Amino acid sequence: MPTNRQILLKSRPTAAPSAENFELARAEAPEPKDGEVLLRTLFLSLDPYMRGRMNAGPSYAAPAEIGKPMVGRTVAEVVTSRNPNFANGAIVQSDNGWQDYAVSNGAGVNKLDTNVVKPISLALGLLGMPGMTAYAGLTEIGQPKAGETVVVSAASGAVGSVVGQLAKIKGCRAVGVAGGSAKCKFVVETLGFDACIDHRADNLREQLAAACPKGVDVYFENVGGATQRAVWPLLNNFARVPVCGMIASYNDPNPQTGPDLRSVLTKRMTVRGFIVSDLAPKYPQAHRELAGWYHDGKIKYREDVVDGLERAPEAFLGLLQGKNFGKLVVKVA
Amino acid sequence: MPTNRQILLKSRPTAAPSAENFELARAEAPEPKDGEVLLRTLFLSLDPYMRGRMNAGPSYAAPAEIGKPMVGRTVAEVVTSRNPNFANGAIVQSDNGWQDYAVSNGAGVNKLDTNVVKPISLALGLLGMPGMTAYAGLTEIGQPKAGETVVVSAASGAVGSVVGQLAKIKGCRAVGVAGGSAKCKFVVETLGFDACIDHRADNLREQLAAACPKGVDVYFENVGGATQRAVWPLLNNFARVPVCGMIASYNDPNPQTGPDLRSVLTKRMTVRGFIVSDLAPKYPQAHRELAGWYHDGKIKYREDVVDGLERAPEAFLGLLQGKNFGKLVVKVA
Numbered sequence: 001m002p003t004n005r006q007i008l009l010k011s012r013p014t015a016a017p018s019a020e021n022f023e024l025a026r027a028e029a030p031e032p033k034d035g036e037v038l039l040r041t042l043f044l045s046l047d048p049y050m051r052g053r054m055n056a057g058p059s060y061a062a063p064a065e066i067g068k069p070m071v072g073r074t075v076a077e078v079v080t081s082r083n084p085n086f087a088n089g090a091i092v093q094s095d096n097g098w099q100d101y102a103v104s105n106g107a108g109v110n111k112l113d114t115n116v117v118k119p120i121s122l123a124l125g126l127l128g129m130p131g132m133t134a135y136a137g138l139t140e141i142g143q144p145k146a147g148e149t150v151v152v153s154a155a156s157g158a159v160g161s162v163v164g165q166l167a168k169i170k171g172c173r174a175v176g177v178a179g180g181s182a183k184c185k186f187v188v189e190t191l192g193f194d195a196c197i198d199h200r201a202d203n204l205r206e207q208l209a210a211a212c213p214k215g216v217d218v219y220f221e222n223v224g225g226a227t228q229r230a231v232w233p234l235l236n237n238f239a240r241v242p243v244c245g246m247i248a249s250y251n252d253p254n255p256q257t258g259p260d261l262r263s264v265l266t267k268r269m270t271v272r273g274f275i276v277s278d279l280a281p282k283y284p285q286a287h288r289e290l291a292g293w294y295h296d297g298k299i300k301y302r303e304d305v306v307d308g309l310e311r312a313p314e315a316f317l318g319l320l321q322g323k324n325f326g327k328l329v330v331k332v333a
Numbered sequence: 334m335p336t337n338r339q340i341l342l343k344s345r346p347t348a349a350p351s352a353e354n355f356e357l358a359r360a361e362a363p364e365p366k367d368g369e370v371l372l373r374t375l376f377l378s379l380d381p382y383m384r385g386r387m388n389a390g391p392s393y394a395a396p397a398e399i400g401k402p403m404v405g406r407t408v409a410e411v412v413t414s415r416n417p418n419f420a421n422g423a424i425v426q427s428d429n430g431w432q433d434y435a436v437s438n439g440a441g442v443n444k445l446d447t448n449v450v451k452p453i454s455l456a457l458g459l460l461g462m463p464g465m466t467a468y469a470g471l472t473e474i475g476q477p478k479a480g481e482t483v484v485v486s487a488a489s490g491a492v493g494s495v496v497g498q499l500a501k502i503k504g505c506r507a508v509g510v511a512g513g514s515a516k517c518k519f520v521v522e523t524l525g526f527d528a529c530i531d532h533r534a535d536n537l538r539e540q541l542a543a544a545c546p547k548g549v550d551v552y553f554e555n556v557g558g559a560t561q562r563a564v565w566p567l568l569n570n571f572a573r574v575p576v577c578g579m580i581a582s583y584n585d586p587n588p589q590t591g592p593d594l595r596s597v598l599t600k601r602m603t604v605r606g607f608i609v610s611d612l613a614p615k616y617p618q619a620h621r622e623l624a625g626w627y628h629d630g631k632i633k634y635r636e637d638v639v640d641g642l643e644r645a646p647e648a649f650l651g652l653l654q655g656k657n658f659g660k661l662v663v664k665v666a
Contacts, residue, residue, distance in 0.1 A: 052599070059599050060570070060599055060600075060601065221594070224594060224595070228594070237393070243594055243597050243598045244598070245598070246594060246595045246598055249593075249595060255592075255593040255595065255596070256593045256595070257590030257591065257592075257593060258590065258591045258592050258593050258594045258597075259588075259590075259591050259594070260582075260588040260589045260590060260591050261554070261557060261561070261576055261579060261591045261592070261604065261606070262557070262579045262582060262588065262589070263588070263606075264576050264591075264604055264605070264606040265576045265577070265578070265579055265606035265607075266385070266392050266393055266606070267393075267606065268393065268605075268606045268607050268608060268611055269605070269606050270603065270604070270605045270606075271594065271597055271603070271604040271605070272597070272601075272602070272603045272604070272605075273594070273596075273597040273598035273599070273600065273601045273602050273603075274598075274601050275601060278601055
């Protein structure tokens with residue numbers, strides 16, 4: 001059997017994680033039993049939610065286990081099938097985790113239509129969890145109406161870039177917040193947002209206010225922190241805040257404070273946290289529409305591809321610091 | 334014409350209001366013109382939202398004006414009608430404000446069916462704005478399901494008392510938070526809540542946790558402050574938080590901090606501010622059901638009646654400190 005490189009969770013971080021929390025191991029690739037398939041990882045998705053999986057505490061999913069490969073979504077090839085539902089050579093979306101090979105009984109393994117999901121790494125981004133998150137969170141919770149203003153943080157990222165482009169398709173003013181002038185330039189010039197503010201700016205609040213002359217009707221929250229504090233006073237009556245991520249505080253071991261709920265009361269706002277699976281009924285529509293818009297060129301999508309499984313920890317640590325530029329994926333094979 | 338006593342807003346408080354902010358004046362009762370009615374105030378409602386009306390800042394309604402009678406809902410008698418829609422002697426719900434007499438062209442004046450709204454002061458409480466607030470906020474935003482746990486703050490008050498009894502009718506565990514042992518006793522023994530915790534207790538959090546062994550699915554927020562901080566960690570996945578009032582912080586001139594929105598994310602909670610008029614489509618159903626349950630004895634309702642318009646400022650200041658016990662109304666005539 002071939003060698004299976006694995007990135008194991010070695011220890012749990014108490015604050016910011018470091019390379020010490022991971023360990024590269026080598027094992028033999030597992031042997032599929034009857035009914036199982038052997039999957040070879042082609043692409044591994046790196047996403048902010050994985051920081052939560054490194055903690056032991058309760059969250060919406062079980063924590064990753066110490067000494068086991070880090071969890072993660074993958075695009076994979078069926079190398080050896082002993083399951084009649086999967087042919088050898090089929091390309092699938094699976095949950096192999098941070099390793100070269102995994103076996104599966106087929107549960108949660110989805111065959112990809114490579115005529116639609118092209119390139120196949122789209123299954124980890126625009127046409128996968130991040131795209132569904134953007135589409136479902138914006139349409140179901142954000143409910144943007146033409147003429148409204150939608151602000152999204154982490155605007156050049158896998159989710160934020162889709163949120164803002166969807167807002168434009170729906171006739172809204174789309175304002176992004178991103179880290180640094182290169183990302184902001186991309187968000188406006190390539191993605192077509194109306195404006196993008198660098199969250200590192202001293203006068204973030206003033207710049208945001210200037211970019212949102214009619215206030216903010218939808219704030220799609222990916223980061224929290226200073227961006228949240230700057231956006232909050234700009235929210236209009238009946239504003240909707242889909243809370244999708246809070247990456248700015250994922251490394252804080254203690255709860256932070258948030259906005260005064262008096263503002264939620266007097267502005268009659270709706271603040272709702274969600275994860276993508278809560279909105280699963282939206283997937284088929286989201287997949288169809290996003291694929292169509294992407295192939296028509298109406299939605300642009302940028303990937304940040306890191307070559308080699310060994311580099312996954314370093315790339316993930318960079319993601320938590322905003323060093324990636326576009327959807328972060330690791331090319332494994 | 335008779336004398337019209339008026340309690341004017343003399344000045345705006347910057348923090349806690351005091352008697353100095355009000356002034357008793359006497360004028361002649363106004364004369365109704367063609368199409369108008371002269372209304373004599375029988376009962377005046379005193380409600381926490383009035384603290385907001387004393388401020389100049391933007392909120393969901395225009396501020397009360399300096400030198401004018403404080404705004405407020407009333408039950409009144411039509412003394413002189415020059416409007417064919419109202420007979421002399423009719424009992425109505427109106428917005429006379431803090432005064433003996435007011436004229437109106439009939440807009441916003443609603444005739445009361447005194448066979449249903451009995452006693453007539455119910456139009457300011459259970460069968461008025463507070464009752465509609467409780468019903469609409471709990472059913473529309475809280476969406477309690479049988480077997481769930483509903484916590485409500487200010488549990489002996491006009492809104493909270495109805496919220497908890499409705500929760501019981503819907504098959505939930507109802508836990509109140511109120512100020513002092515007399516109120517807590519009333520909430521459990523008379524209103525039939527499963528438990529009630531004194532928010533002045535040192536171990537508020539521990540007592541609440543013990544009273545909510547399966548966590549909290551709906552937190553109907555009337556007060557904010559320490560109660561909010563104690564309830565928040567107990568909220569379950571998919572908890573709903575109708576934000577109806579924040580009386581604990583109405584006198585704080587500056588925004589406070591609120592809960593970390595990471596909890597909203599990881600627990601996929603919905604936090605929604607509202608005022609009763611947002612949920613107006615619910616009024617007829619709410620009125621019908623609450624009246625039925627009240628007359629059947631399934632809903633108990635307590636009023637705190639203060640005698641005399643002159644005592645309105647003192648009673649209102651007490652309301653902000655939780656000194657009332659039940660729905661606070663002023664018997665004016």
